[in-house]
Each structure stands twice: as structure tokens, then as C-alpha cells.
Amino acid sequence: MVTQNIMSAPPPSGNGNASPATIPYRPVAGQRAAAAERRKAFPYRFPRDGRLLGGKFTVAENARRLQRYFYFERRLMQGLGAWTLSIPEFEVKLETGRHIFYHGDAARGLRERLSEQELRLKDIDAFRDPEIDLLLEEFLSAADAPELLAGLHQVLGRALTTAYQHHIDDTDPVTDVPTIRCLRRILADYEPMLAWANAALAAYVEGGVDESRLAAWRWHLQRLLASVGGVTGTDPRTEAPTPLRCTAKPFERGTVPLRDVRFDTFHNTGDYDVADGGERFPKDSYEALRLRFIRTQRDEVDAIEAFGTFIWDIRFRDFQAEYDLARITWDEARHTEIGHRALLAAGYDPFELRNRLTGSTCRGPMEPAFAMAEINLFGEVGVLKTINQLIDAAADRRDELLRHISDFIRSDERTHVRKGGHIIRVMTDLDAKDLEQRTRELFTECLVSLGAVQKDMDVFTVTREDIERLVGE
Numbered sequence: 001m002v003t004q005n006i007m008s009a010p011p012p013s014g015n016g017n018a019s020p021a022t023i024p025y026r027p028v029a030g031q032r033a034a035a036a037e038r039r040k041a042f043p044y045r046f047p048r049d050g051r052l053l054g055g056k057f058t059v060a061e062n063a064r065r066l067q068r069y070f071y072f073e074r075r076l077m078q079g080l081g082a083w084t085l086s087i088p089e090f091e092v093k094l095e096t097g098r099h100i101f102y103h104g105d106a107a108r109g110l111r112e113r114l115s116e117q118e119l120r121l122k123d124i125d126a127f128r129d130p131e132i133d134l135l136l137e138e139f140l141s142a143a144d145a146p147e148l149l150a151g152l153h154q155v156l157g158r159a160l161t162t163a164y165q166h167h168i169d170d171t172d173p174v175t176d177v178p179t180i181r182c183l184r185r186i187l188a189d190y191e192p193m194l195a196w197a198n199a200a201l202a203a204y205v206e207g208g209v210d211e212s213r214l215a216a217w218r219w220h221l222q223r224l225l226a227s228v229g230g231v232t233g234t235d236p237r238t239e240a241p242t243p244l245r246c247t248a249k250p251f252e253r254g255t256v257p258l259r260d261v262r263f264d265t266f267h268n269t270g271d272y273d274v275a276d277g278g279e280r281f282p283k284d285s286y287e288a289l290r291l292r293f294i295r296t297q298r299d300e301v302d303a304i305e306a307f308g309t310f311i312w313d314i315r316f317r318d319f320q321a322e323y324d325l326a327r328i329t330w331d332e333a334r335h336t337e338i339g340h341r342a343l344l345a346a347g348y349d350p351f352e353l354r355n356r357l358t359g360s361t362c363r364g365p366m367e368p369a370f371a372m373a374e375i376n377l378f379g380e381v382g383v384l385k386t387i388n389q390l391i392d393a394a395a396d397r398r399d400e401l402l403r404h405i406s407d408f409i410r411s412d413e414r415t416h417v418r419k420g421g422h423i424i425r426v427m428t429d430l431d432a433k434d435l436e437q438r439t440r441e442l443f444t445e446c447l448v449s450l451g452a453v454q455k456d457m458d459v460f461t462v463t464r465e466d467i468e469r470l471v472g473e
């Protein structure tokens, strides 16, 4: 038996001073020569894997760092959500909808890896860091969208990129390769995101935004980040800058939906024909339904605001709900883009068509459960009630543009309705009937105050169908 030989094999010659940490070499007579013979018979020369064992981190230190990255990403998803109403520029609002999901998805990947590094999901989600919270509050206290981008992308985004890159370089490329893969995938989103932010800030400066104001803000935030030891918390700490805006005035999210000067907006009605002062096409004609659908998609710029705001409003209640909202926010940015492009393809300058702010104006200051019930249970469910006929009508008329976009939008909205159930349960304990009733009352109040419906009775609540029609989605 081979085992007998192992026991009796002599120690390898010439290493009598081997350190106790070295595993002693114990050959079995003939095995090494036999292995060499077998190797000669193996014809394939596969690429050599040059990765070396070894890295700077233990599992515990790896997890400590990843937990901070997770927290930064989660807070960035929430923080950008808080700003969705307050960004006026169309392109910036849309990109921010996309970036919210990039950060949410980065958090999701890190959370999964953390759950493989001896941590439980419950504890990963419960992690808080008051220093990072203060830092984020200061970043969110930007005076306007250019300052927000300069801080979150050019200071924090850039610092996170460097930290991830260093982590990839420093951790063990063999034992910890799942972390490396996770960080590389995050960086694949970061690269276009930061490149876009740089280009957007250049556009703001070219258009007249004071560059020195942005530079001063960036410098202030860089010093604040250094004062908490940087992204990993291990850099030498410097003194925090004073004063902080967020200690003078705590950050609060905006409640009013802002648009840039290219838009002509209205919120006194939900009806495009009323807003336009007349019909473009006969009511209920295919052409009228088609244009209404495309305009509604473009006007889903308000859905970016709704879902983004919800992430902030329910922050830390449930990671899955935050993540689903982040994904829906991105989808709504996509619907807005689809609408914008479809209007162009239909021969319009998208900005010649007035932008409906009715829904967002009502939802902006509202508690998330009721705003969510309105947009998800009424708006998105409402879309699904009519979209099948629209797709069929488009197919009958060989209207490939409308058939194509509504086909994809239908699948997205079905997904949103499906995810909505869990999100609403996280937002409220009210049962479905009470939630619908209270939502209708609140929207009646709001629509009356905007003049979108007339209050002609003492007791009056708009129907679910009225909300679907007036607010749209």
C-alpha cells in the first residue's frame, strides 16, 4: 500500500531549516517520475494561468470594506432618488434615472458577495455609518443639479472607482475572485456614468454655470471625504471642513417637479386636448389614441420622479423594495426616451407638445404609500387595461412604430405591477380597499386644488377611472 511508503519516506534533502509554516515535502517513491511520464503523453498546451495566490485581506477585512462599499452604493441610490423632482434639465433627469439603478445594482452585487463572506443579509442591511450619512447629507445639500453631479460623480464616484480598482489589485485573485468579478461589473457601469457626468458638467459650464463655484464645492466635499478616512475608512484622516451646509440646514428632498425652459408645462387638467385648447384628431380615433400614448410615455419623466422619490421616502425599510424601485425608475427613464424618440419619428419636435405635470404635482408632497398606489395600482394597471387593444390596432394598421414600442412597454408595465405588490406592502399596513379609498380622496383634493376637476358636490371623490384618465402613466 502507498500509505506505508508515505510514512516511511525520508525527509527531502537540503531543507532541514524549513520554517514550521512550510508543509514538509513527503514523496512516494516513483510517483513524481510517473507524473512526468503521464504529462509527456498529454498533448494540449492550454494557456498558463499566471495568477498568484496571496492578497492583502482576510475574509473579515474584505467584508468590512465591502460593507462600506455596499453602504455607499445604497445611499447613492437613495440620494439620487431624493433629487429626481428637483433636477430641471431633461437629459440630466433621465440619466439620473439610469444611474439610480446602476448604484442599486452595485449594492445588490456587493450584498450578495457579503452574504458569502460570513455575514447575514439581515446584518448587511442593518449596517449604518453616521459619518457616511453626514457626508451624503452634505453632498445632497448641493445648491443645484450641476453641484449635485460635481459632488456625487466627480468626487464620490471617482473615489469609489479608485477604491474598487485598488481592491481588485490588492485582494487575492484566486481565493477572492468573486469579489473581483463583482467590482469589475460595477466599474463597467461606472465608466460610462462618470464619462457622461464629466461631459454634462462641461455642458453646464459652457452654458454659463460658474466653474469656480463647482470647483469650490468639489474641494469642500473632497476634504469632507478625507475627514472620514476616504471610501475604505483607512486613509489618514484630516480635519473636516466647516461650516457644513447640512448642519446649518438639514437636507430635505424637493416636492415640486422641475422642468427646463424648453418645456411648456400644465397641471390644471389631465387631458391633453384641454391643455392644447382643442383636438388634433377626433376623440377616440386611432390617431388620437396613438398620439396620446406616445405623449404619455414622454411625460413619464414624472414616473422617474415618482419612483425615485419613493426610494428616498422608504429608505432602509427593505432592500428588495428599494432595489425594485430603482429598476422601475430606470425603466421609466427608458419609457421617457422611447416617447421622446417616437414623437420625433412621428414628425414632432417633442418640446412643441405641452408636458403634463398634473400627476407629479400631486404626488410630490404626498406620503409614498398613496402616491405609489396612484401610479402603480391606478396608473400602471390602467395602462394594461387598454394596451392590448392598442397593440392589436397598431398591428392591423401595419403601424410598426407603435406596435414595437407598445409591445416592450406592455412587458415592462406588467413587471412593474408584479413588483408593486411587495413594494406597497413595505410602504403601508392598510388593506387594499382602504388604501384605494384614501388614495382617491387625496387625489380628489389635489385635482380640485389644481382645477383639474370641478368640485360640484359636497361629498365627492373621483373614481379610479377618472384618475387613470386624468393623471395617466
Ligand SMILES: [Fe+2]
Pocket (backbone or CB within 6 Å): 300, 303, 331, 332, 335, 413, 473
Ligand atoms: Fe412607464
Ligand SMILES: [Fe+2]
Pocket (backbone or CB within 6 Å): 303, 332, 380, 412, 413, 416
Ligand atoms: Fe411603469
